[in-house]
Amino acid sequence: MSPVAVPWLARPAGRGVGWREFTLILGGAAIVLLLPRVFGDPQGVDPDAWRLTGYFAALTAASLLVRPLRAAAPLSFAFLTLGLPFSTWLWLLGYAGPAPGLIGGPDSLARNAFAGIAEMVLALAMAACFHYFTPAPRPNLRLWVRPTLLMLGMGVGGSLLFLAIGFALPAPLLGREGVPLLALNGSAALALGIANATSAIAQEIQFRGVLMSALERQQSRLVAMLTQGVIFGVAHIAIQYEGPAATFIPIVILLGWLWGWMSVRSRSLLPAMLVHVVADFFIVAVVVSGLYGG
């Protein structure tokens, strides 16, 4: 298990800065997301953020088809990889009114598990498309890697560290990630834990896999890692929950940076996946202080 040298600050050779496309894509996304609030309730007409998915799909199609726009194809495709599985997941959970009736009733184990697995499979399929359809060079998804002891150590150690911090710090400080043990849920823990675990795997593929590799094509590893962490945190605003949110997003950004560092350092998504799965499973397995009171 030799140490892995990571050139954090080296920029990819022959690539443009890329910030222009990046700013345009994200600025447009912000307009698409926020402007409809002026004349209506966006939660009422587009709770699944399908409009974001449509926006990214339009940019992706244009950047793949039009030669002068090809430099923007990896980023556009990466954002589409964030939007489409998430919208599909919400739609399958029933957030867009009537969802398919074949997957169990609302809030049922079957529906939660189906939605989580579907999100994971869709994210994986889009990562494969990203790998093969975006312009050369091939992105470094860090997905098809043989497990090593370093990965195992990082995954297990990171999980234990997460739980230790969750125990040690008070819930009001940590917000949703504060997990002082109050009680263990019954059967719902396993049911919702499985659904959350598959969503966690999907998020690692989306953010640390596709998005970070798209950013790494044009930026140094450090900048790519920091940027994906910020986007990871901001994207979690979309999660509907009723806990103390003011501390939630910065903590998610920190976690995004940590998991990004782990992925770069170990050259694999597996350690970050393991920690993320443990974290998400644990959050639903216990009655979390800070949620719904106290």
Added chain:
Amino acid sequence: MADPRRRRWLAALLSAGLGLALAALATAPVNAASLWWSAAPGPARSWSQIASDSGSTTLAISGGVAGWLDPLTGSFQPVAGGAGAAYVAAQGPSGLVLLRDGRLLATQAGGTTHVLRLLPGQPRGVGIGPGRRPRVVAATSSGLFWGPLGSLLPHRVPLRESATPIHLTSPVSAGEPFVVVASNGELLFLGTNGRLHPSVGAPRLGTHPVVVELGDGVLLAGGRSGLVWGLFRSGWQPVLQLLPYGGIGGVPALTAMISDGPTAAYLGTYGFGTMLTPDGGYTWYRAAPPVADVVGLATLGPVFAARPRGVVVAATPGGLFLHRLQALPGPPSYRGASLEGQILGTAGVTVVTAALAILLMWWPRRRERRRLFV
């Protein structure tokens, strides 16, 4: 990252991201914990018990005195002769007070109070069943005494010396049995015919048990170990395990459990506040008042219902706290005649923005190739 231009870009990007996050947070639908509970009006009192019923007032014990409590106004009217109260039960305007000396009082809200009878033994509980002709059960160390509301409780069910009642729970549906927990840990059902029969496979709850029956017939029961069990069609199953304080302290005591509607229940604890299950014990949330030591719970009116009107009342050493149901996260309903306009507007914004973004990305590079399409 030696290039200062790149550093500026990075700083600007991070600032923009954090700014966007904070701006969105300012409008995010966050219900802070403090909004869930509000302190009841009126002077702060110390409470030891509060009865649950479906009216606007209920019986409660404060400072050892029983009285009629209106939690919404803070009004507390002591019952005549209600000093030394041990247990109270209420249904609508009718109530019962079991005193420590064994006297059982019948009282009416805003009306008269009289002694029904003197019960032998140490008082262990009193309950009123539902229905038009509710049954009343009073438990003492000498056994169970029961009869219709307004009667002198002429029937007595003796228990073994080693199995005296220590806890009594009223049913929420007419015709269902009262639940009795005996001192040896046994869980017994007192049927409408006055016969006791044990619950097969029931857990031994130990001292300080709490039991509640939900509207759909599921029974939830917990004891000193902090483990809550559910009696389902398939039998008894553990549904929730309270854990020690900070991982190494003792398990907080279960102090009260109340049901509301067919599947919802609130569990009061001395230390962790209240836990809420909206689905018969399947999932649990923490719904805790600011004071985490809860000694009594009551529901007044339908709380967990399609059209909730009532409140949950939590009695704590720091006073009473009221909880009105707020929506748990779930699929919202989408209705309204103006949705078409909003959908068209949202779609229009999306299309125009995408076109603009494509145009702005393409414009500086338009001369790279003469052919538009690859």
